[in-house]
Amino acid sequence: MTPPATRAALTDAAATVLATGADTRSGRRRRWWRRYGLAALGGVVILLWGFAALLAPVITPYAPDTVDVAGRLAEPSTLHWLGTDELGRDVLTRIIYGARTSLLVGFTVVLIGGAAGTLVGAVAAYARGWAEEVLMRATDLMFCFPPIILAMAIAAALGIGTRNTVIAMLVVWWPKFARLARSLVLGQRSLEYVAAARTIGFPPTHILFRQILPNAVGPLVVLITLDLGNAILVFAGLSFLGLGVVPPTPEWGSMVSEGRELVSQWWVATFPGIAILTVVIGFNFVGDGLRDWLDPHARRR
C-alpha cells in the first residue's frame, strides 16, 4: 500500500494502476488505445483518402466528367452508390477524384507556407535587432487581414484556377508559422548547446538550421498537421464561392456548390461535405495525437 502523501502527488491514472496492480501488458495496451486510439483512427481515415486519390481510376468504373443526361439526378442505388448529379456524373467517382485536388492543395499550401513562415520566424528570432522588428511587424500586418477575404481578393484578381488560388492562400498562410517558429527559436537560443556551438565557431546558418531548428521542430509538425484540415476547409470554401477550381474539375467544395439548390436531391451536396468533414477531423485527430506524444504534460489539459 502506497503512503497517502505519495498517492496525492500521483495522477489519477497512475494511482489506479498502483491500486489495482494493473500494469500488465493488456493494461498498457488499453492505455495506449485510450491515448492514441483517435489518432490511429484519424491516420486510417487519411490513409484511406490517400489511397482513394492515388488509385482513383482503379477503384471506380466511371470517369469523373462523363456527362449522362438521361441518368441525371439518379438516387443512390447499387449502380451509383451515392447517386448522380445534375449532369448525370457519378457522385462517388467525383468525390474520389476530388480527394486528389483537396489533398494536393492542402499539402502544398501548408508545407510551402509552413516552410516560408518558419524561415521568417527563425531568422527573425536568431538575428534579433532591426531585422526581427521588420520581419515580425510584417507578420503582424498580415494578421490584420482575415485569410478568406484577402485570399478572395487575390484569387479574384489573379484569375480563377487552382494554381492562382494556391498562390492566394500562400500569401495569407505563412504568418502563424512565423510567430510559432520565432517563439520556439527564442526559447532554444539561450540554451547552452547554442553557446557551445558558437564557441566552436559554427557559422550562424549552421547553428540555426542544423542545431536549433531540429530541436524546435516538434510543435511545428503538430501545427502543420492540425493546419492541413484548415487549409482544405479554406480551399473548399473558395471553390464553393467559385474562386477555386475551374469546372468540370471534381472538387468537394464546388460539388457542394453545384448541389446547393437541389434540396430534394440531397445526395449531390451532402456526400462531398461529409468527405471534407472526415478529412478535416482525421487531420485533427492525428495532430492531437502527435501533440500528446511530443508533450505528455499538455495531455492533461
Next chain:
Amino acid sequence: MLRYISSRLVIAVAMVLAATLIIFLIANTVPGDPVLTQLGDVAANNPAIVEAYRHKWGLDLPMWDRYWLFLRGLAHGDLGISISSQRPVIEDIAQYAPATVELSTVAFLLSVIFGLPLGVLAAMKRDSWIDHLARAVSLIGVSAPTFWLAFIMLAVFYGWLGWAPGPGQIGSDQFPPPDVTGVMLIDAPLAGQWDTFWDAVSHLVLPSIVLASATIGLITRTTRAAMLEALSQDYIRVARAKGLRRYGIMMGHALPNALLPVVTLGGLAYAQLLTGTVLTETIFSWPGLGRYTFQSAVILDFPAIMGVTLVVAIVYVVVNLVVDVSYALLDPRVMRR
C-alpha cells in the same frame, strides 16, 4: 499606463496605413483587368470607350498618384466610387454593415451562451459524458465546412421540416421598416412593426447557428482548458481544505480566474465573426458586408474590395488594441514586457 496606450495607438495607426498600401499593391500589380471585366465584349473592343473609361476612373494615372489620391480621399472619409454600384463605397459599406453586425452579434451571443457553460461543465466533470459531448460539439463545429452546414440546415429545417424560413433577412411578404439604425431587430420595434420583428428573428435563427458553429467550439475548448488550469492552482486546494462547497469554489474562485484568456479569445472571436461572414451571407442571401465583398471580388470592383478590406483591417486593429489595453488593465505585468 497612458504611455503604453498611446504607443499602442501609434502602432495601430501605422498598421492601418500599411494595410491600405498592401491592399492597394495587390489590386494594382495583379494581371486581372477591371476594364475588360466591367465593359461588355463589344465595348471592350472599342479603344475609344476603353480609354474614356480608364480616364473616368483614374486608371490611366501612374500607380503612386492613384495611391496618393486614395489616401487623400481617405482623409476625407472617401473610399472611392464602386465600379459596379456607381455609388461611393462608403455609402455601400454603411448600407450593408448593419446587417452583418446584427448577424454576427447574435452569433457571438449564441457562442457565449452555449460555449461558456459547456466549457465550465466539461472541466468540472472531466472525462464524463458531458466532457465527451463538449469535445464532440467543438470538433464538429470546427471541422464542418460552413457552407455545407448551411446547406444541411436549409435542407432539413426549411426544405424538409418547414420549421424555419428560407434565405434572406425578412420574408417577401413583409415591408421593411423605415431605416433608422439599419439593424432590423431595432428598426422594426421602433416602427411598431412587431410582425416584421418576429419574422426577422425567425430569419436569423439558421444563419446565426451556422455562423456560431465554429466559435462555440473555440470558446468551449478555451474555457475548459482555462478552468482546468485554474483548478490545479494552490488557492483552489486551500479553498477545498477550508471546506468550501464545490459550487462555491467553482463559481467564486476558479471561474473569475479562468475568464481572462476567455475574454481575450472572445474579442478576437467577435472580430473573426464580423469578418468571417462571407460564406454564410452568400448562402443565406443575407444583405451584409460578406456578400457585398464576394460580389465585388468576383467582378474585380477594386474600390469596393479596397474599402471593405480596409474596414476589416481597422476592425481587427481596433479589437487587438482593445484586447491589449484590457489585458494591461487586468494584468499590470503585461506593460513591463
